Amino acid sequence: xxxxxxxxxxxxxxxxxxxxxxxxxxxxxxxxxxxxxxxxxxxxxxxxxxxxxxxxxxxxxxxxxxxxxxxxxxxxxxxxxxxxxxxxxxxxxxxxxxxxxxxxxxxxxxxxxxxxxxxxxxxxxxxxxxxxxxxxxxxxxxxxxxxxxxxxxxxxxxxxxxxxxxxxxxxxxxxxxxxxxxxxxxxxxxxxxxxxxxxxxxxxxxxxxxxxxxxxxxxxxxxxxxxxxxxxxxxxxxxxxxxxxxxxxxxxxxxxxxxx
Amino acid sequence: xxxxxxxxxxxxxxxxxxxxxxxxxxxxxxxxxxxxxxxxxxxxxxxxxxxxxxxxxxxxxxxxxxxxxxxxxxxxxxxxxxxxxxxxxxxxxxxxxxxxxxxxxxxxxxxxxxxxxxxxxxxxxxxxxxxxxxxxxxxxxxxxxxxxxxxxxxxxxxxxxxxxxxxxxxxxxxxxxxxxxxxxxxxxxxxxxxxxxxxxxxxxxxxxxxxxxxxxxxxxxxxxxxxxxxxxxxxxxxxxxxxxxxxxxxxxxxxxxxxx
Numbered sequence: 001x002x003x004x005x006x007x008x009x010x011x012x013x014x015x016x017x018x019x020x021x022x023x024x025x026x027x028x029x030x031x032x033x034x035x036x037x038x039x040x041x042x043x044x045x046x047x048x049x050x051x052x053x054x055x056x057x058x059x060x061x062x063x064x065x066x067x068x069x070x071x072x073x074x075x076x077x078x079x080x081x082x083x084x085x086x087x088x089x090x091x092x093x094x095x096x097x098x099x100x101x102x103x104x105x106x107x108x109x110x111x112x113x114x115x116x117x118x119x120x121x122x123x124x125x126x127x128x129x130x131x132x133x134x135x136x137x138x139x140x141x142x143x144x145x146x147x148x149x150x151x152x153x154x155x156x157x158x159x160x161x162x163x164x165x166x167x168x169x170x171x172x173x174x175x176x177x178x179x180x181x182x183x184x185x186x187x188x189x190x191x192x193x194x195x196x197x198x199x200x201x202x203x204x205x206x207x208x209x210x211x212x213x214x215x216x217x218x219x220x221x222x223x224x225x226x227x228x229x230x231x232x233x234x235x236x237x238x239x240x241x242x243x244x245x246x247x248x249x250x251x252x253x254x255x256x257x258x259x260x
Numbered sequence: 261x262x263x264x265x266x267x268x269x270x271x272x273x274x275x276x277x278x279x280x281x282x283x284x285x286x287x288x289x290x291x292x293x294x295x296x297x298x299x300x301x302x303x304x305x306x307x308x309x310x311x312x313x314x315x316x317x318x319x320x321x322x323x324x325x326x327x328x329x330x331x332x333x334x335x336x337x338x339x340x341x342x343x344x345x346x347x348x349x350x351x352x353x354x355x356x357x358x359x360x361x362x363x364x365x366x367x368x369x370x371x372x373x374x375x376x377x378x379x380x381x382x383x384x385x386x387x388x389x390x391x392x393x394x395x396x397x398x399x400x401x402x403x404x405x406x407x408x409x410x411x412x413x414x415x416x417x418x419x420x421x422x423x424x425x426x427x428x429x430x431x432x433x434x435x436x437x438x439x440x441x442x443x444x445x446x447x448x449x450x451x452x453x454x455x456x457x458x459x460x461x462x463x464x465x466x467x468x469x470x471x472x473x474x475x476x477x478x479x480x481x482x483x484x485x486x487x488x489x490x491x492x493x494x495x496x497x498x499x500x501x502x503x504x505x506x507x508x509x510x511x512x513x514x515x516x517x518x519x520x
Contacts, residue, residue, distance in 0.1 A: 010476065068478070069485045093478070093486045112454075114461055114476045119468060125457050151457075159448050165490050170441035170455045171462045172477030173507045174434045179471035179514060181430035188419050194372075195430045196467065197385050197411075201374055202431045203463050207456065208379060211439035216270065216374045217432030218328070218353070225329045226353045230425050239513070243506050247433045250499050254439060 001144065004028045004055060006074055007065035008040040010115035011090050015065065018123045020044035022147035027059050052077050061144070063109070064089045072098060079103050086137055092164030095157035096131050107132035107141050110160055114171050123148050129155040129163065180240060212254060219251035261404065264288045264315060266334055267325035268300040270375035271350050275325065278383045280304035282407035287319050312337050321404070323369070325350045332358060339363050346397055352424025355417035356391050367392030367401050370420055374431045383408050389415040389423065440500060472514060479511035 001024045005016050008031035020026050026046040031037035037048035049055065055062075055078060062078060064071055068091050079087065079102035087099050087106045099106035110129040113121070128145045130152060132138035138154070145152045155163065178199070182192040205214040218226040227248050234241035261284045265276050268291035280286050286306040291297035297308035309315065315322075315338060322338060324331055328351050339347065339362035347359055347366045359366035370389040373381065388405045390412060392398035398414070405412045415423065438459070442452040465474040478486040487508050494501035 067481050068483050093489060112458055114458060114465065114474075116465065116469070116474060116476065119465055119474075121461060121464075127454065127457060159450075161489075161493060162444055162448050163450060163454075165493055166441040166444040166450070166455065167458055168477050168490065168504075169437045169444065171458050172475070172479065172511065173437045174459070174462055175466070175471055175475055175477075176507055176511050176514070177429045177433045177437065178466050179475065180510070181426040182471050184422055184426040184429065188422050190419075190423060190426070192466070192471065194387065194423075195426065197387060198372055198374060198427055198431050199434070199463055199466070201381060202434055203459055204381075205374065205376065205379055206435070206438050206452070206459070209376070211435055211442050211452065214374075214376060214379075214435055215432070215439065216376065216435070217428050219432065221327050223328050229353060229421075230428065233421065233425055239506065239510050243503070243510060244428075246499065246503050246506060247436055250440070250503060251432065251436050253499070254436070 001025070001061055002027050002059045003061045003063060004030070004059040005040070005046070005063050005065065006030045006055070006078070007063075008036040009065060009067075010117055011111065012063070012065035013040050013043075013117050014113075014115045014121065014123060015063065015090065015109075015111065016040055016044050016046075018148040019144070024144075024147075028056055030055055057082055059085060061086045061088060061140075065091075068094050075099065075102055086140060088141065092160060092167065095161075096133070097157065099133070105133055105137045107137050108157070108160070109141060109145060110155070110164070112163065112167055114175075124150060127151040127153065129153050129160055131155060131157060131160070180243070183240075215251060215255060217251065219248040220255050222252060222255070261285070261321055262287050262319045263321045263323060264290070264319040265300070265306070265323050265325065266290045266315070266338070267323075268296040269325060269327075270377055271371065272323070272325035273300050273303075273377050274373075274375045274381070274383060275323065275350065275369075275371065276300055276304050276306075278408040279404070284404075284407075288316055290315055317342055319345060321346045321348060321400075323348045323350065328354050335359065335362055346400060348401065352420060352427065355421075356393070357417065359393070365393050365397045367397050368417070368420070369401060369405060370415070370424070372423065372427055374435070384410060387411040387413065389413050389420055391415060391417060391420070440503070443500075475511060475515065477511070479508040480515050482512060482515070 003026050005012050026044045029037050029041040029046045030049050034050045037050050041048035083103050087103045090109050092110045096108050108131045111126050113126040128149050130141045263286050265272050286304045289297050289301040289306045289308050294310045297310050301308035343363050347363045350369050352370050356368050368391040371386050373386040388409050390401045
């Protein structure tokens, strides 16, 4: 397949490398900056461009992996002269129907994973959620993604919204809890690595039991004195204190519901 | 050593089993309820009791593993007639000085791990933070804990407070994020297990890079439209929506600081 990648961020990088390794021709990589376009293009034998007007018109598939709030503008620039091409976006939170009336064949490839350019990962273990305008486009996307992943599922835009929101909690917010933990330890010279055995065990537990069963800590024990004392330790950072208070309140409420 | 366990919860259970396996005599297990005292006592050859007045007076060490807010009352009941014994608590958030003036020799054994009675774990990999009233008591606690763990560190009450708070973020709040994620998925018939590869990768990343470098998601991308849309999806649960908003705001702020 002759593919153009619109975007050169975390998702475009991992997806582009997987497609290239699976034998596809990545004709071009577009990015807002020359440097990031070139960085990815060089890795996958593509031509870089930072000018949207220079994007070629003869690709079979255009894969848009950009920040959600610029996808609309890029569709408005690219679709009008490429009505026959298959257009795809990779955003968990955008519906497929943003392509309606712009092109005839379109779809979504949502990889549910946390990608960082610097960190390689096994793309075969990533779950991909796909959706398309018609059976033929769906078949094309399935074949494309099955070239590098064995976990390919169909999912509607409506359900994908909630899947993406759940992923934000299970990944982005979890990582931010790690970051806040590291920030608390830093003044006391305790390296964040000291937390890794605790974190490993926390994750091991949810392989064997539901998260609500695995809940421990002061809030799960309804230990209000500890909650109050720990909240006070954060009084010089009201946002972190707010997060502490609301998370504790939410755990308290959850554990009350469980006990009933 | 002849030891009495005051408490039969998650920490007392794992600690008691480790001490028993290391060859110590667990004379008694006290718990508020007969059933939980018996459940643990039966596993470690001890006598159960649910009456604080029946606790034996001739043990060398009394280990108190109770909810923080009842530890004070138990100390008031037990210490007066046992001034020569070594008293220890296992709470991350309580200072050692709660024993001052009550007994002569005292200390803290804080295991930084998430324990569930139902889930076995490798106690050797748990980090234990100890503190004691004097060199002799410290030596006793170190020998005791080194019987089953190779990770034994001295830590002051002041620093342990922050260590415990950091552990609440890295473990209890992380697990609650998993729970909220499961709750979002539930109405759509998506099992929480679908999140496990994403969670594994989230944790793998913080072995290789600092959490703030590993941050991804809508807030890290400053994707305010997605944040607003996802927040709206939670409008029927104001507490979860509040958590979503504040976590997003905190990630946004952190990533601004990084970029500066």
